[in-house]
Amino acid sequence: MVAIYSTLGLAGMLAEELRERKMLDNAFFYSFILGVVAIIGIGLRWRPRKLEIWVLLGVSVAYVMVIIRMGIGPAERTHIFEYGVVAAIVYQALLERKQNGRRVPLAGMMAIGVTWVLCWIDEGIQMILPNRVYDIRDVVFNLVGAGLAVAASMALLWARRRLNKVKPKRSNDRETES
Numbered sequence: 333m334v335a336i337y338s339t340l341g342l343a344g345m346l347a348e349e350l351r352e353r354k355m356l357d358n359a360f361f362y363s364f365i366l367g368v369v370a371i372i373g374i375g376l377r378w379r380p381r382k383l384e385i386w387v388l389l390g391v392s393v394a395y396v397m398v399i400i401r402m403g404i405g406p407a408e409r410t411h412i413f414e415y416g417v418v419a420a421i422v423y424q425a426l427l428e429r430k431q432n433g434r435r436v437p438l439a440g441m442m443a444i445g446v447t448w449v450l451c452w453i454d455e456g457i458q459m460i461l462p463n464r465v466y467d468i469r470d471v472v473f474n475l476v477g478a479g480l481a482v483a484a485s486m487a488l489l490w491a492r493r494r495l496n497k498v499k500p501k502r503s504n505d506r507e508t509e510s
Contacts, residue, residue, distance in 0.1 A: 333450055336414060340457055344464045360409060367413070387491045391484040398476060411473035416481035419447040423482050427489075440482045447478040 350356040380388065399409055423443035430436040451474035458464035 333418065336418075336454060337457060340454070340464060341461050344461075363410075381495055383491045383495055384488065387487045391480075391487060394484075395480060398480065402473075402476075409473075411470055412477035412480065414477065415447055415451055415474035416477035418450060419443050419478035420481040420485050422446045423485050440486055443482050444475070444478045448475060451475070451478075 347356060350359050395412070399412065420443075423439060426436050426439040426442055430439060436442065448471075451471050454474070455466050455468075455471055458470075459466040
């Protein structure tokens with residue numbers, strides 16, 4: 333959050349400069365490709381199984397469909413990913429607390445709620461900066477990103493739990509007869 337908040341003044345100027353040079357779409361596209369390459373790199377090290385791959389493909393399609401259907405520009409698209417990462421980190425932190433014996437009811441909803449508060453702080457800071465504006469649509473994009481990321485994390489966690497269930501071994505009837 334420190335990185336996000338500390339770059340608020342700079343990000344607006346950078347986006348405007350890229351927009352004037354007609355480079356904003358390309359910058360977003362190459363950033364997106366870099367993110368995909370990073371995810372693939374992690375995936376190769378992690379070696380996901382078929383169900384996990386299907387879940388990841390489903391999540392990817394959901395992200396693409398949201399971005400296409402919302403008809404938003406590159407600057408707004410960054411909100412979806414930026415606060416998606418924040419929500420995923422908060423969600424994982426809450427799950428870790430839960431694993432360590434703390435009471436954490438509805439970790440997914442709590443992660444989205446915490447992210448919602450953080451994005452309102454972001455917009456509040458932008459309201460007082462001379463080169464930025466307060467925009468309720470940004471809050472909506474942030475919440476969409478948070479919701480997608482938490483849903484994706486939950487789906488992946490479901491897939492991993494399902495794959496890691498220990499199936500009872502069936503004894504062979506011939507072995508038990510002898």
